[in-house]
Amino acid sequence: MLITPLAQDRIKSLGITVTTGEEAKSLRQNKKPDFSIIALGCDHTGFKVKQMIIKYLKEIGCTVNDTGTYNEEPANYPEFASKVARLVQKGEADVGILIDATGIPSAITANKYKGIRxxxxxxxxxxxxxxxxxxxxxxxxxxxxxxxxxIKGLVELFLNVEFLAGRHKTRLEIIEKIESEQFCNS
Structure with a gap:
C-alpha cells in the first residue's frame, strides 16, 4: 500500500491511525467489545445491512436485540428508531445501532428520547x-x-472507542440540563 505524504498529513489531521501487516491483523481479531447487549433496528432500506451487522455482532460474542424490520417490505423508520431508543434509554441494551437510507431520519427520531445521544x-x-x-x-x-x-468498520470502531470524559463530561452535563428543562419525564 502506498500512501502519499499529502495523504499522510490528511490522515494525521483527522486523527486516523493507519496500521498494516501483523499489527492490523491483531487489531481485527474479532475482540468482544465492552458493550455486550446491542439493540438493532432498521427500515426496509437497511434490512440487508442489518443482517450483516447481526452476523458480525454474534461472531464477536454480543447479544443482539433485533427490533426489526424483518424483511424488505416498506417500513416506517420512526417505529424501529423508537424501539431501539427505548431499549437503550431503559438500560435494556448497552448501545444501539440504527440503519436507514441516510442515517438522518432515524437519528432525529432517536434523539427525541431523553438520555439518547x-x-x-x-x-x-x-x-x-x-x-x-x-x-x-x-x-x-x-x-x-x-x-x-x-459500515462494518464503523460498527467495530463504535463498539471499541471509549468516552474520554474530562472537558467533554462538562459538555454532556450541559446537554443533560437542557434535556431536564425541555423534555417531559418519560
Whole structure:
C-alpha cells in the first residue's frame, strides 16, 4: 500500500491511525467489545445491512436485540428508531445501532428520547468523535450512502472507542440540563 505524504498529513489531521501487516491483523481479531447487549433496528432500506451487522455482532460474542424490520417490505423508520431508543434509554441494551437510507431520519427520531445521544456517522473520524467527545449511545448509518465494508468498520470502531470524559463530561452535563428543562419525564 502506498500512501502519499499529502495523504499522510490528511490522515494525521483527522486523527486516523493507519496500521498494516501483523499489527492490523491483531487489531481485527474479532475482540468482544465492552458493550455486550446491542439493540438493532432498521427500515426496509437497511434490512440487508442489518443482517450483516447481526452476523458480525454474534461472531464477536454480543447479544443482539433485533427490533426489526424483518424483511424488505416498506417500513416506517420512526417505529424501529423508537424501539431501539427505548431499549437503550431503559438500560435494556448497552448501545444501539440504527440503519436507514441516510442515517438522518432515524437519528432525529432517536434523539427525541431523553438520555439518547444518537449520532449519524459516515467515517471513522465521525464515529471516534461521537464516542470520545459525545458518549454517543446509538450509532446511526445510511445503508444507501455507505458500503457494507465501511459500515462494518464503523460498527467495530463504535463498539471499541471509549468516552474520554474530562472537558467533554462538562459538555454532556450541559446537554443533560437542557434535556431536564425541555423534555417531559418519560
Amino acid at each position: 444518537a449520532a449519524t456517522c459516515y467515517n471513522e473520524f465521525s464515529v471516534r468523535s461521537a464516542r470520545e467527545h459525545n458518549d454517543a449511545n446509538i450509532l446511526v448509518v445510511g445503508a444507501v450512502t455507505l458500503g457494507e465494508g465501511t
